[in-house]
Each structure stands twice: as C-alpha cells, then as structure tokens.
Amino acid sequence: MIELENVGYSYGGGELLSDVSVQLIPGSFHFLTGPSGSGKSTLLKLCYGALTPTAGRARAFEADLRDLNRDQMAMLRRRIGVVHQDCRFLDHLPLADNIALPLTVSGHDASQEGSDLKELMQWVGLSERAHALPPELSGGERQRAALARAVIMSPDVILADEPTGNVDWEMSQRLLQLLVELNRMGKTILIASHDLALIRAAKSQVSVRVLRISDRRLQLAGADL
Amino acid sequence: MSRGSIRTLMLGDAQAARVVPPSGFTAQLTLFVSGAMAFLAVFALALSLSAGRLADRWAEELARSATLRINAPADQRSAQTDAALKILTQTPGIASARALTDEEQTALLTPWFGADLNLDDLPVPQLIEVIEADPGYDAAGLRLRLAAEVPGAVLDDHTRWRRPLVDAAQSLRRLGWFAIALIGGATAAMITLAANAALSANAQVIEVLRLVGARDRYIAQAFVRRFTLRALVGASVGVAFGLAGVMALPEASQEGGFLTGLGFQGLSWLFPLLIPLLGAMVAFAATWSAAHRTLKELT
Ligand SMILES: Nc1ncnc2c1ncn2[C@@H]1O[C@H](COP(=O)(O)OP(=O)(O)O)[C@@H](O)[C@H]1O
Ligand SMILES: [Mg+2]
Numbered sequence: 001m002i003e004l005e006n007v008g009y010s011y012g013g014g015e016l017l018s019d020v021s022v023q024l025i026p027g028s029f030h031f032l033t034g035p036s037g038s039g040k041s042t043l044l045k046l047c048y049g050a051l052t053p054t055a056g057r058a059r060a061f062e063a064d065l066r067d068l069n070r071d072q073m074a075m076l077r078r079r080i081g082v083v084h085q086d087c088r089f090l091d092h093l094p095l096a097d098n099i100a101l102p103l104t105v106s107g108h109d110a111s112q113e114g115s116d117l118k119e120l121m122q123w124v125g126l127s128e129r130a131h132a133l134p135p136e137l138s139g140g141e142r143q144r145a146a147l148a149r150a151v152i153m154s155p156d157v158i159l160a161d162e163p164t165g166n167v168d169w170e171m172s173q174r175l176l177q178l179l180v181e182l183n184r185m186g187k188t189i190l191i192a193s194h195d196l197a198l199i200r201a202a203k204s205q206v207s208v209r210v211l212r213i214s215d216r217r218l219q220l221a222g223a224d225l
Numbered sequence: 226m227s228r229g230s231i232r233t234l235m236l237g238d239a240q241a242a243r244v245v246p247p248s249g250f251t252a253q254l255t256l257f258v259s260g261a262m263a264f265l266a267v268f269a270l271a272l273s274l275s276a277g278r279l280a281d282r283w284a285e286e287l288a289r290s291a292t293l294r295i296n297a298p299a300d301q302r303s304a305q306t307d308a309a310l311k312i313l314t315q316t317p318g319i320a321s322a323r324a325l326t327d328e329e330q331t332a333l334l335t336p337w338f339g340a341d342l343n344l345d346d347l348p349v350p351q352l353i354e355v356i357e358a359d360p361g362y363d364a365a366g367l368r369l370r371l372a373a374e375v376p377g378a379v380l381d382d383h384t385r386w387r388r389p390l391v392d393a394a395q396s397l398r399r400l401g402w403f404a405i406a407l408i409g410g411a412t413a414a415m416i417t418l419a420a421n422a423a424l425s426a427n428a429q430v431i432e433v434l435r436l437v438g439a440r441d442r443y444i445a446q447a448f449v450r451r452f453t454l455r456a457l458v459g460a461s462v463g464v465a466f467g468l469a470g471v472m473a474l475p476e477a478s479q480e481g482g483f484l485t486g487l488g489f490q491g492l493s494w495l496f497p498l499l500i501p502l503l504g505a506m507v508a509f510a511a512t513w514s515a516a517h518r519t520l521k522e523l524t
Pocket of ligand 2: 040041042085161162
C-alpha cells in the first residue's frame with residue numbers, strides 16, 4: 001500500500017533520516033517509535049506526501065509520489081486517513097462539520113451521508129459535542145474527533161501521529177480500541193508513538209510490528225519491548 | 226477559469242465559502258475601494274464619451290464645409306462672386322457652392338451689431354458656403370487659381386482654428402480611457418493585495434483543507450467567490466452614486482459649450498452598468514491568480 005525505498009530526508013541541515021525502507025502491506029498494524037525529535041512525524045509526512053524525500057522514493061498505491069500532480073495528490077489524501085499530531089481543525093466550524101470536512105471538500109453531499117456521520121460520532125463518543133467548536137474540546141475529544149475525520153472517507157490506510165499524545169491512560173486505551181477495531185475491519189494502520197505501555201497493550205490484542213528510529217535509521221524492534 | 230467554474234462560482238457552493246472563516250475588516254475595505262473605483266470610473270467614462278462625441282462632431286463639420294470670402298469694392302463684388310462660383314463648380318471634389326443671401330449674412334452679424342443692421346452701410350464681404358465632396362478638393366490648388374482669377378477671394382477651410390480643438394477633444398478622450406485603464410489596474414492591484422492578505426491569514430485553514438484532500442480548485446474557489454462578490458456589490462453601489470452625480474450635472478446647452486455636454490446620451494447610459502461586471506471580472510482574475518500562486522508553494 002505504502003512503501004518507502006531507501007528514503008532519506010533532510011530539512012536543510014544534516015540528514016534526519018537515511019536509507020529508510022519499509023513496506024505497509026494491507027491489513028498490517030505498525031507502530032513507529034523513537035525518542036522525541038527522532039523524525040517520527042517526518043516519516044509519516046513522507047508516507048502521505050506532505051514531504052518529498054531528498055533521497056530514495058516513496059510509493060503509495062503503486063504510484064511514485066514524486067510523479068503525482070497536485071490534484072492527484074489531493075485524491076491520494078482521500079485514500080489515506082491522517083491523524084495529525086496536533087489534530088488541525090477549522091476552528092470556526094462546529095465539530096460535526098469538521099468531521100465531515102473530507103466529504104465536503106470531495107464534493108459529497110454531507111447531509112446525505114448524515115446517518116454515517118451520526119454513527120461515526122457515536123462510535124467515537126462525541127454525539128453530544130456535535131455543535132461544539134474545536135477550541136472548546138478537551139484533548140481526548142480532539143483526538144477522537146481527528147480520528148473520526150480520518151476515517152470518514154473509509155480510507156484503506158490510517159496514519160496516526162501520537163494519537164494518545166496528551167490524553168490520560170483510560171482515554172488512550174479507548175483510542176487504541178478504536179484503532180484495533182479499524183484494523184480488524186481490514187484497514188492498514190501505522191501509529192507513531194513513544195508510549196511503550198500503549199504498544200504493549202496493543203500487542204496483546206493484534207499482531208503488531210514495531211519499527212524504531214534510532215541513529216537516523218529505521219529498525220524492526222524485536223520482542224524485547 | 227472555464228465557463229463551468231464561473232457558473233459554480235455564481236450558483237455558489239455555499240459550503241465551500243463556509244470553510245474559510247469570515248473576515249469583517251478586509252471585506253469592508255474591499256467593498257469600499259471597489260465602490261470608490263467604480264465611482265471614479267463613471268466620471269472617467271463620462272469624460273471619454275463626451276469628449277469623443279465632441280471630437281467626432283467637430284471633425285465631421287471640419288471635414289465637410291469651408292467658407293470663401295470675397296473682399297472687393299462694391300462695384301466688383303457680384304462679378305467676382307460669379308467668377309468664384311464658376312471656379313468652384315469646376316473644381317473636382319466640391320459637392321456644392323452657394324453664395325449666402327443678404328438675409329443669411331445679416332442673421333450671422335445680428336449677434337454683434339443688433340437687429341436693425343443695414344448691410345449696405347457696411348463693407349461686409351460676400352460669403353460663399355462650400356460643401357466638400359468625398360474625396361475632398363485640393364485646397365492649395367484652389368487657392369492658387371482663385372488668387373489668379375478672383376483677387377478678392379480668401380478661402381477659409383476652418384481647419385486652421387478647428388484642428389487644435391479637435392486635437393484637444395481627442396486627447397481628452399484618450400485621457401479618459403487611460404484613466405479607466407488605470408482604475409482597472411489599481412483595482413486589480415488592490416484585490417491582489419487583499420486576496421494575498423486573506424490567503425496568508427488563512428494559511429492554517431488551507432493546510433487543513435489540503436490535509437483532508439481538498440483540491441486547489443476547491444480552496445481557490447472559496448476565496449475567489451468572496452472577492453468577486455465583494456467587488457460586484459461595491460462597484461454596483463459606486464456606479465449608482467456615480468450615475469446620480471452625472472445626472473445632477475447641468476443639461477447640455479448651446480451657451481455652456483463643452484462643460485455642460487459632460488454626461489451620457491441615449492444608449493451610452495448603459496455603459497456604466499458594465500463597470501460592476503468588469504470590476505467583478507478583474508476581482509475574479511486577480512484572486513484566482515493570487516490563490517494559485519499561493520497554493521503552488523504549499524505541499
Ligand atoms: N519544518 C521543519 N523545518 C526544519 N526542521 C524541522 C521541521 N519539522 C521538524 N523539524 C526537525 O526535525 C526533527 C524531527 O522532527 P519530527 O519528525 O517532528 O520528530 P518526532 O515526531 O519524532 O518528534 C526535529 O529535530 C525537528 O526540530
Ligand atoms: Mg512528532
């Protein structure tokens with residue numbers, strides 16, 4: 001689905017990532033871990049084309065991301081659900097509209113898919129907050145809303161950057177539960193997180209592969225976690 | 226900028242417009258400047274059209290008629306007049322020539338000498354009205370021949386004193402059009418600045434939209450629609466005020482000459498109604514290119 005081949009990336013200084021190769025096969029569940037500042041967010045951005053590798057190539061759905069024009073890139077984003085590290089909402093629109101935004105911008109009639117939206121908001125437990133504005137939400141509510149927005153187009157792949165970043169343990173378990181359910185429905189999942197307890201909790205429920213960034217390179221972590 | 230995109234713009238994707246937060250202050254500035262520009266454009270247009278009418282009328286009269294004056298002692302006057310008329314009828318390029326009657330000459334002089342004027346008391350020259358054909362005559366050749374055969378004849382083809390007036394009216398018309406072009410350019414510049422400001426103020430919004438898979442076209446539309454509608458509304462109000470101002474100018478009159486002729490006549494009253502449409506088109510193009518320039522720089 002998504003494949004990085006000998007990818008290197010540098011923001012202009014020294015190389016942040018070198019010689020990174022990884023392949024996300026359909027239905028797989030990956031964790032990406034590493035210390036803060038090691039390049040987890042950067043690697044995720046390379047996967048959905050927000051950044052272009054400075055070496056090697058990135059592929060998604062058989063297409064080299066370098067060859068896509070801007071419209072094709074927009075189409076690709078509709079097939080990849082992204083939970084951004086700091087969520088990113090349109091602060092002037094109520095939560096329900098924010099969650100439906102991918103439908104709106106792709107020309108779907110959001111009102112026609114209203115029942116789907118309702119179900120989805122129920123699934124993430126935000127039905128009561130449909131009319132709240134994003135700045136009024138708690139950290140956990142924002143994370144669940146971001147996840148709901150990422151999956152509303154039923155993408156095949158979900159990339160989540162620190163989805164449990166600033167929520168308590170109980171909430172992080174709930175979010176993990178949602179992601180595990182999505183994986184059982186056949187979605188490919190990649191979660192960037194430095195929360196080892198969360199990774200252990202996931203391991204007890206699904207088969208998980210853990211990738212670790214260390215010393216600019218990506219390694220497959222063993223069972224030593 | 227296809228016809229389709231203009232249609233979706235006008236029919237309005239209200240949802241697309243909603244994804245960009247409302248912006249009170251810049252919106253009002255855009256409305257105000259479009260209105261002011263449209264107001265000025267109405268006067269520039271009135272100036273060009275009036276100057277144009279004047280130039281055309283004067284040029285027409287200038288091309289078509291001339292006057293021959295016979296300054297001769299009373300006893301030779303009618304002989305020289307006959308000789309001159311004979312030459313004129315033989316000259317190619319002259320449609321007709323006619324000596325003015327005493328009554329007509331009196332009428333011409335009445336404004337200066339009063340109604341109870343007796344022409345016999347004054348050494349008034351005989352005037353001959355010459356109407357030019359198309360193509361016209363050779364004025365220099367005619368002057369030579371008249372000088373040889375009718376010593377008292379002076380050909381006055383009006384060119385000498387009307388040419389500068391026609392030139393002046395034509396420059397005034399050009400000036401008017403130039404002012405309209407400047408107003409259009411200034412409007413485009415203003416809208417571009419406002420659109421750039423709006424685009425950078427909403428950089429976060431644009432980033433979110435790209436993240437969830439919005440195409441450039443969709444994002445640009447939200448901005449283009451706003452600025453086009455603002456320019457349309459602002460310019461319509463400006464034109465309404467401008468037209469009211471032009472209507473308040475005094476009627477065209479003989480005494481007032483050029484100044485009172487300033488305004489629109491007949492169908493030309495419809496021209497100012499094009500100003501809001503042109504303003505909207507300028508805003509559309511300016512915002513569209515500003516949006517595409519900005520979006521190209523983002524991933
Ligand atoms: N836009 C950017 N420009 C320059 N440096 C950046 C940019 N984004 C991130 N970095 C740097 O790249 C490194 C990795 O960042 P990031 O991928 O966010 O790490 P992580 O998500 O693992 O914490 C950090 O040192 C960060 O300062
Ligand atoms: Mg990060």
